[in-house]
Amino acid sequence: MPTGTLLQMSPRIGRVLAPNPSPFTYTGTQTYLVGTSDLAVIDPGPDDADHLDALLAAIGGRPVRAILCTHTHRDHSPAARPLSAQTGARVTGCAPLVLDDDGPRADAAFDPSYRPDRVLADGEQVRGEGWTLEALATPGHTSNHLCFALAEENALFTGDHVMGWSTSVISPPDGDMADYMRSMQRLLDRDDAIYYPAHGDPVENPRRLVRGMMGHRKQREGQIMRFLERNGASTIPDMVAEMYKGIDPRLHSAAGRSVLAHLIDLDGRGLAASAGDGLWRTA
Incomplete structure (x- = not known):
């Protein structure tokens, strides 16, 4: 899968892969562009100059209405602020969270630079031309994790809560297995047609995968x-x-x-x- 290239997943959804593969990120973090004439950017990824250039090329001068972060592990949110500086878009989405990370994942340390302009509560929406994204609180992998539902395509951007290649790491003290299972049940109770995870391929039979996980x-x-x-x-x-x-x-x-x-x-x-x-x- 090539990094730095815009892949069109649907008329409203494009994907750009960041150059940060690892045993924990699989091929890397996938940043999603939602919209056509104006955009939302979901999980801008690591603060990497090549990735930022690739995102700006994919945006192509179109207005960016919001930069949305599912959570604040440093393979997901650090590019939010430099992308905001380049586009004027507000950083929106999950709440800030910084903990001393005593876990094994160097790539998953929390991002201390994350300063959202707007924190989305469960059920709050961001809108653009022909798209509506709704925040869905899904704590477990982290306490501040959000998924984003795209109403127009019955699709869900699942961040690290559900990935297309592996189960999510639940690492205490912030990761919580009971919360994770409740969040998974919440997804199982929904009728989303497809998941777009931050790592791995789209999930085209999401309820079967959630039941299996x-x-x-x-x-x-x-x-x-x-x-x-x-x-x-x-x-x-x-x-x-x-x-x-x-x-x-x-x-x-x-x-x-x-x-x-x-x-x-x-x-x-x-x-x-x-x-x-x-x-x-x-x-």
Whole structure:
């Protein structure tokens, strides 16, 4: 998939791939341009000069009504402010959020430069000529995550909440498995025809994918409980070594974060508990 090239996904939707591939971003972050005569830009991506030039070329001098960010990981939002300076568009979308990142993802540290001109609450809309985007609060991957629904095409821009190549990393303290599952149920209850994720291909049977992803999380939860019942008090690395055999070793730390998110959720439901010294046990 070429970077820096505008690919037209539909009459209203174009996509430009940023040059930031990694084990966590797949081929890179996908920035979407919505509209024809005037535009919204969704997830402007990293603050990379080549990507900014590619976005400006794709915009082609058309008015940009809003620069929308699904969340503030630094592969999504840092280009918002320089793009705003070039186009005059307001930075709009998720709330700012900066935490000390103790997780394994260098690409996913929160963006301290993000200063939105307008924060969208759940259900609020941004409009242009022939397009309407509605914010949908989907906490879980991050507490400030939004998806954006395009009414005219029954499409949903899902950011990192649902990706086209992998499940989302849920990394505490901000990532929350219980919130994620509630947000997934919210998507399952909708009738969107297609998802446009920030990473990976469009999802053309979204409800089937969401059901599968929710089932995967429930299976992982069951694996954790069976591991603890079989082995007694155990560490997260012990669980990862057994439950994630065959995955890229560079992803083991991220897998550990997701296991921790499951354990915190299980603890909140009275099914597991910390045993101290990095050990977890059944409750």
